[in-house]
Amino acid sequence: MGGGGDGGQPSKMLFRLGSKFRSRRRDDFSFSDDSDGQQGTREPDVVIRLTTCNKSTKDEVRYSFTTGKYEAVQDEDPLLDLLTLPSRVVHKSEAPLSKLLMPTLPPPPPSPSPESPGDSEAEEGGGESWRPGETGQRPLLPRPRADTQPNPFNFSERVSQTTRLTKRSLGIQTSPPPSTTFSRCVGLYKIYQAYKVDYQKILEQEMEMEKKEKEKDRGASKQKPVLDPIVVVRPPSPPPPPGKLGGPDLRLPGLLWAARVVERMVSQNTYDDISQDFKYWEDGSDEFRHLEGSLLPLWKFHHDRSRSFIVSDVCWSPVYPDLLAAAYTTGDIGGPEGAGMLCLYTLKNPATPERVFHTPCGVLCLDFHPKHGSVVAAGWSDGTVVMYDMKSSTRPIIITSTCLNDKHLLPVTQVRWMETEVGEDLCFFSVSLDGRLTQWTVHAGVLQFMHILDFNVVEHLSGSVPVRDKVPLEGVATSMAFQPDDITVVVVGVDTGVVFQCSTTCPTHSLFVYPAHSSPVRKVAWNTHHTRIFLSCSVDWTIKIWLQHTLAPLVVLDVGGAVAGVTWSPFSSSVFVAVTDEGRVYVYDLFLRRCRPLCVQSLLQRRRVAATSVAFNPFHPIVVVGGERGHLVALKLSPNLRKPHKEAKGADAQRLRELELYKMERLIATSNNTSG
Amino acid sequence: MAELRKQESVDDTKKIVHTYPLLRHTDMTDEMKTETMELIVTACEKHPTNNESAARVIKETMDKRYGATWHCVVGEAFGFEVSYEVKNLLYMFFAGNLAIAVWKCC
Numbered sequence: 001m002g003g004g005g006d007g008g009q010p011s012k013m014l015f016r017l018g019s020k021f022r023s024r025r026r027d028d029f030s031f032s033d034d035s036d037g038q039q040g041t042r043e044p045d046v047v048i049r050l051t052t053c054n055k056s057t058k059d060e061v062r063y064s065f066t067t068g069k070y071e072a073v074q075d076e077d078p079l080l081d082l083l084t085l086p087s088r089v090v091h092k093s094e095a096p097l098s099k100l101l102m103p104t105l106p107p108p109p110p111s112p113s114p115e116s117p118g119d120s121e122a123e124e125g126g127g128e129s130w131r132p133g134e135t136g137q138r139p140l141l142p143r144p145r146a147d148t149q150p151n152p153f154n155f156s157e158r159v160s161q162t163t164r165l166t167k168r169s170l171g172i173q174t175s176p177p178p179s180t181t182f183s184r185c186v187g188l189y190k191i192y193q194a195y196k197v198d199y200q201k202i203l204e205q206e207m208e209m210e211k212k213e214k215e216k217d218r219g220a221s222k223q224k225p226v227l228d229p230i231v232v233v234r235p236p237s238p239p240p241p242p243g244k245l246g247g248p249d250l251r252l253p254g255l256l257w258a259a260r261v262v263e264r265m266v267s268q269n270t271y272d273d274i275s276q277d278f279k280y281w282e283d284g285s286d287e288f289r290h291l292e293g294s295l296l297p298l299w300k301f302h303h304d305r306s307r308s309f310i311v312s313d314v315c316w317s318p319v320y321p322d323l324l325a326a327a328y329t330t331g332d333i334g335g336p337e338g339a340g341m342l343c344l345y346t347l348k349n350p351a352t353p354e355r356v357f358h359t360p361c362g363v364l365c366l367d368f369h370p371k372h373g374s375v376v377a378a379g380w381s382d383g384t385v386v387m388y389d390m391k392s393s394t395r396p397i398i399i400t401s402t403c404l405n406d407k408h409l410l411p412v413t414q415v416r417w418m419e420t421e422v423g424e425d426l427c428f429f430s431v432s433l434d435g436r437l438t439q440w441t442v443h444a445g446v447l448q449f450m451h452i453l454d455f456n457v458v459e460h461l462s463g464s465v466p467v468r469d470k471v472p473l474e475g476v477a478t479s480m481a482f483q484p485d486d487i488t489v490v491v492v493g494v495d496t497g498v499v500f501q502c503s504t505t506c507p508t509h510s511l512f513v514y515p516a517h518s519s520p521v522r523k524v525a526w527n528t529h530h531t532r533i534f535l536s537c538s539v540d541w542t543i544k545i546w547l548q549h550t551l552a553p554l555v556v557l558d559v560g561g562a563v564a565g566v567t568w569s570p571f572s573s574s575v576f577v578a579v580t581d582e583g584r585v586y587v588y589d590l591f592l593r594r595c596r597p598l599c600v601q602s603l604l605q606r607r608r609v610a611a612t613s614v615a616f617n618p619f620h621p622i623v624v625v626g627g628e629r630g631h632l633v634a635l636k637l638s639p640n641l642r643k644p645h646k647e648a649k650g651a652d653a654q655r656l657r658e659l660e661l662y663k664m665e666r667l668i669a670t671s672n673n674t675s676g
Numbered sequence: 677m678a679e680l681r682k683q684e685s686v687d688d689t690k691k692i693v694h695t696y697p698l699l700r701h702t703d704m705t706d707e708m709k710t711e712t713m714e715l716i717v718t719a720c721e722k723h724p725t726n727n728e729s730a731a732r733v734i735k736e737t738m739d740k741r742y743g744a745t746w747h748c749v750v751g752e753a754f755g756f757e758v759s760y761e762v763k764n765l766l767y768m769f770f771a772g773n774l775a776i777a778v779w780k781c782c
Binding site for chain 1: 769
């Protein structure tokens, strides 16, 4: 509060309480003794007096611990100077003195010391130059004014300065990138020498590389025989308990099937180009060759040890277009020793067989059931005949003929299924080197036999008139074929070279004899379309086409080697395929060119591998040929070899059949003419 | 290294002329080295008769690619001693008779 301070007269102030205060905070402002707190009563005005004379402390005493007495409290100045501002107001009478004005700094803020009431008077007023060091003792000089002119407006300046960023310059020199010196001298001779040395090094490196490659080749071939005995000797590890080892648990329901599908996919991808060839590739050169064609090798089928086996028989499934069965045997066809194998391959997964059956002795022949796609009959080299039902991969049904069953004693050379009605027991025929043709019936899980023909019985009907039409069966049967439309008629080839036409009703005698060959007959086969024509092939290098009940063959074909197998084609009545022991495949079309084959092809270019069996796929123009050393290859016929008849375009089934028959009839007619 | 190799038989003596670039000394990074060598080979093949223009092409391309100042010498017989910035020097032979030195300094 400006002005006061000289300890003079007390100033009075009236402090009137407003009614609003009263209503709100009655407890705080309880200046009135109104304890009942009635609202609305006007309380008496409270007079607050501010005086400097401190009445309360006049008689105040305080106990002092030092002296141990009560002592009077010194009268302290209750007045504190909190703020002193230099005033710019100048009294009128003192105006002329303003000319003595000197620029002044504001005096230092007064130190709040209560002991200098007198100094406060001197401090205010300002206007004196302040010298550092002085603490406030000022000579009483006439006060120069800050302003020359009176301040008409109560105007004061207030200036302040924000913090200024001080600038500082800093210079730096980075170290230069490191550098070194380099010196050389070069001339033509130096360049030449450098190149020479370098070239030598390159030559040496190449020599080393070649040496390493040679060693690798040699090393690889040496290693193989070393590894194999190790594999064989080690006993098979027991199957890991499921779930314990890290491998997949094959008992998981979908896993096997999924694995099969994936394997097929991978296999098909691997052999994709072969599949494309099988489907779409046609030999373009056939257009330039008038009649001849070629065989395109497609897949090669093998199983892990099939190289040590001979493929004795192959057969396509009549139900599934891609399924084929191969019978493997070791060594000679007559020997019962040695292991054998029966494998089912599918074209959809050429890498591995679908089913593999290891047999204690070689499998010599097999046949698919015409209706049941999973049923296969096989004949073993120890005379056993076996029926496999391979529908389930884990539990195939195998029914074998045992000694009690009166099985064959010598190797079985051929088995053939018989067409049966639905509901009847399956039955098949087998012929073996012990001279018997037996019919087996699958009944209640057991094979029941019935002898049909017996070649060993040479009965001389003593005294009776020799029956004119019947000829006793002699020799050992090596192959048989049932007439397609008459199941009782069977044509049997014998190792003496004779072909007997027998009836299943007469066990000892044959109805007709064809003096076919001079060496064992390897195969006989009926024509697929014309049911009175069949062919026989033999070791004496010939294939002969016969018409039933004629003594002379229709066609005699001389093939350059012992014929191992022959098969008619299912799509044409005049086309058949033969394979020889020299590893050559012959394709004949009797209608187009009777004397010479349309195609002669070797199985393998470099080596000679004997072919042992051939089978025609009933659905596709493929032939599978089996040979020794496990050689099993599928061949595709080129377009020339499967040319349909000119009139066959757009013809219906009936017409096609007529065409086929016509072909054969023409063959018969022409051959009859030539033979006279 | 065995990209280009030509064998010529001159008269009786077999003179093997090598045309591949042969690196003699470098402390460049591998990537820089290969690029520089390719550039040098291209430039020298482009100007087989004129060493100066080959050197010019090399020096200007190096300046553009790797910055600052490059120096290049192309010749058949010379001696040199240079100060160069570390990791920026290449010294090689080419085509059986050319020596090229390229370095960066200041």
